[in-house]
Amino acid sequence: MQTIWAIVKREFRSYFTTSMGYVILVVFLVLAGFLTIKGRFFEMRQADLRAFFDNLPLLYIFFVPAAGMRLWAEERKAGTIEFLFTQPVTVAQAVIGKFLAAWLFLAVALLLTAPLVITVAWLGSPDPYVIGTGYLGAFLMGGAYLAVSVFCSALTRSQIVSFVLSIGLIGLMAYIDSPAVLTWLAGIVPAYLIEAMANMSFAGHFESMRRGVLEFRDLSFYGILIAGLIAVTCLVVDNRRESC
Numbered sequence: 001m002q003t004i005w006a007i008v009k010r011e012f013r014s015y016f017t018t019s020m021g022y023v024i025l026v027v028f029l030v031l032a033g034f035l036t037i038k039g040r041f042f043e044m045r046q047a048d049l050r051a052f053f054d055n056l057p058l059l060y061i062f063f064v065p066a067a068g069m070r071l072w073a074e075e076r077k078a079g080t081i082e083f084l085f086t087q088p089v090t091v092a093q094a095v096i097g098k099f100l101a102a103w104l105f106l107a108v109a110l111l112l113t114a115p116l117v118i119t120v121a122w123l124g125s126p127d128p129y130v131i132g133t134g135y136l137g138a139f140l141m142g143g144a145y146l147a148v149s150v151f152c153s154a155l156t157r158s159q160i161v162s163f164v165l166s167i168g169l170i171g172l173m174a175y176i177d178s179p180a181v182l183t184w185l186a187g188i189v190p191a192y193l194i195e196a197m198a199n200m201s202f203a204g205h206f207e208s209m210r211r212g213v214l215e216f217r218d219l220s221f222y223g224i225l226i227a228g229l230i231a232v233t234c235l236v237v238d239n240r241r242e243s244c
Contacts, residue, residue: 003089007097015105028063028109036116048126052116053134053210057174057203060145065166067105068149069159071098091238099150106142130212137209140222144202145170147229154236177201
């Protein structure tokens with residue numbers, strides 16, 4: 001556990017040793033605020049964060065890959081992956097540590113949206129439970145997005161390729177239950193798989209939580225997906241390490 005925590009601290013600190021981490025945070029917060037208050041937010045004096053949570057699945061498609069694209073791609077490009085594994089650290093510890101560091105960075109981004117909560121509290125009397133479950137869902141959904149991004153980062157040494165690949169896969173998984181995507185899939189996927197694939201929508205499992213409903217199926221979906229992708233990423237990183 002101490003080894004994982006050391007990797008978490010190292011990777012989390014790296015987000016703020018250059019301007020990239022600050023740029024990602026600023027862009028996320030500006031877009032989150034703009035998408036939330038655009039339209040008639042103040043005129044309607046709506047005391048909830050429905051607009052914020054509605055736009056989050058789409059906003060995450062670009063924000064999360066930006067946060068996760070460098071985690072393994074940069075190590076491979078710089079050649080530091082060999083040095084990393086000369087240390088007393090296993091592949092699983094390295095993958096989990098990097099993932100948790102990026103997830104912590106995502107948590108910081110969500111915490112910095114606190115002014116939106118203060119705003120809706122000023123406008124009226126929002127339900128704190130609904131806001132709380134919404135943020136929990138946002139954190140878990142972000143973890144699922146991030147697990148995909150970390151996996152993509154392990155596949156390539158190019159951050160740009162990792163970013164584009166992550167956007168494509170995450171965008172598909174986020175809105176796989178939308179009519180347009182299902183219609184497209186119907187032409188290439190057997191009919192009996194369509195419903196199963198629709199049930200894997202990232203945004204779909206977030207829907208209940210943003211409305212204040214916690215269901216085991218949603219919590220277990222994110223937990224199993226994150227664990228599964230981390231396990232697959234471990235296999236990819238181990239294979240890449242042996243081929244170096």
